[in-house]
Amino acid sequence: MGEAIEMFKASKEREDYVRVLDFLPYGRIDDDRPAYQKKPLIQAIGEKSFVLMELTPKKGKEAVMHQRLYIGKGERDIVDHVNCRIRYDELTHAAKAELKHVLAEIVKENEERFLDVYNKSYPITTRLHILDLFPGIGRKFVNMILQERKKGEFTSFEDLSRRVKGLYHPExxxxxxxxxxxSEKNVKYRLFTTTV
Known part of the structure; x- marks a missing residue:
């Protein structure tokens, strides 16, 4: 199992809000039951800990991709109940295709929380920095980010992109x-997620 990096570790709190990755009006395709026994499903991802889950909507309710739904305690508009956590490989093709876009939206809307990745990350070993774990950030960008950070913390993703030339869309x-x-089962360091 992967080692969790304490600084960015997923929250242990229950998810209150999720984002819709896919809405299945007739349930799962691999469900062998007769059509009249199948119920609509929503595949979604939590905003705090990025937990993938399946939900059952209230009777007559539908959801659209990227929609933000409340699943916390109390009255819910669309969701009747949370069925279960699911793994990445249980997502539909449509849900997998939308995942990166939904994640970018969540990160951008919670910019202050995720800016800490660039402002407060640290070396894991003498040869490996947390920033080295990010796809698209090579050693050159790690060094540029660390140099710019010495001049003062980044105030926004836009500030980061402006100060570190060539680093576009940090979210x-x-x-x-x-x-x-x-998506990967054998990730050595987990910064944002927990295993199912």
Whole structure:
């Protein structure tokens, strides 16, 4: 199992909000039951700990991709109940295709939380820095980020892109790392997710 990096480790709190990855009005395709026994399903991802899950909507309710749904305690508009956590390989093709876009939206909307990745990351070993774990960030960018960081913390993703020439869409870099942690079983260091 992978080692969790304490600084960015997934929250142990229950998810209150999820984002829709796919809506299956007739349930799972691999469900062998007769059509009248199948119930609609929503595949979604939690905003705090990036937990993948399947939900059952209330009767007559539908969900659209990227929609933000409340699943916390109390009255819910669309979701009747949370069925279970699921693994990446249980996602539909459509859900997998939307995942990177939904993750980028979550990261961008929670910029302050995720900016810490660039402002407060640290070396894991003498040869490996947390920033080395991110797809799309090579040693050159790691060094540039660390040099710029000495001049003062980054105030936004836009500030980061402006100060580190050639580093575009820092939110997508983080989203790609989260997707990698969700899709790969043998990730050595987990920054944002936990195992199912």
């Amino acid at each position: 997508k870099i983080i989203a790609n790392r989260i997707e990698e942690e969700l």
